[in-house]
Amino acid sequence: MKYIFFLFTATVFMTEINAQTAEDSVKTVVNKMFEAMRNADPAALKTTFSDNIVFHTIATSREGTVTVRSEDPKEFIDFISKEKKGNADERIVIETIKLDGPLALVWAPYKFYYAGKFSHCGVDSFQLVRINGEWKIQYIIDTRRKQGCE
Numbered sequence: 001m002k003y004i005f006f007l008f009t010a011t012v013f014m015t016e017i018n019a020q021t022a023e024d025s026v027k028t029v030v031n032k033m034f035e036a037m038r039n040a041d042p043a044a045l046k047t048t049f050s051d052n053i054v055f056h057t058i059a060t061s062r063e064g065t066v067t068v069r070s071e072d073p074k075e076f077i078d079f080i081s082k083e084k085k086g087n088a089d090e091r092i093v094i095e096t097i098k099l100d101g102p103l104a105l106v107w108a109p110y111k112f113y114y115a116g117k118f119s120h121c122g123v124d125s126f127q128l129v130r131i132n133g134e135w136k137i138q139y140i141i142d143t144r145r146k147q148g149c150e
Contacts, residue, residue, distance in 0.1 A: 023097045026104045026128055029135045030094065037088045042081040049073065050129060050136040058143045068141075089113040092124060102130040110142075111149060121149035 020028070029048050036044035055071035080088060089112070096107040106126040112119045122143035129138045 022099050022104070026097055026099070026106060026135050027094055029128060029137065030092070030106055030108065030126060033137060034090050034092060037080055037090060038086060040080055040083040040085045040087065042077045045077055045080055048137050050131060050138045053137060054139045056139075056141040058141065060145075084115075087115045089116075090124075104128040104130075104135065118149075120144050120146050 033045060033048040036042075036048065053073050055073055055076060057069045057071055059067050059069055061067070090110050091113070092108040092110040094106060094108045096105070098105040104127070106124075106128065108124045108126070109121070110124055111121045122145055124140060124142045126137055127139035128135045130136075
């Protein structure tokens with residue numbers, strides 16, 4: 001009887017040690033997206049997205065006018081598929097994750113390097129949805145600038 005209790009306790013303890021938190025699961029999906037970009041792997045990239053992902057970019061004109069542009073997810077995936085491994089290197093720092101059941105928000109400042117050279121920086125804001133037990137990126141909106149990137 002002591003042996004069965006020990007096995008049960010050890011199994012529960014090891015499961016808790018190895019279990020990922022919801023925040024860890026969200027980070028994993030976001031990091032997988034950027035890994036797929038660096039590896040120029042469109043198949044891996046697609047696995048991180050929901051079927052109806054939406055991309056937006058906040059742009060500021062030289063005159064200071066702010067607009068929101070829609071980006072085509074298919075064009076983004078096609079762009080990544082044509083790149084050399086390592087060309088599209090977006091380096092993020094996940095600052096915030098918020099969760100409410102099947103909804104997650106991620107706030108991540110980034111610096112983007114293309115073919116080893118700094119291109120721009122900004123912030124990525126992600127909305128993820130837990131679909132059939134898996135986190136999927138549903139929405140991405142970002143800012144882009146060339147200055148103030150320290």
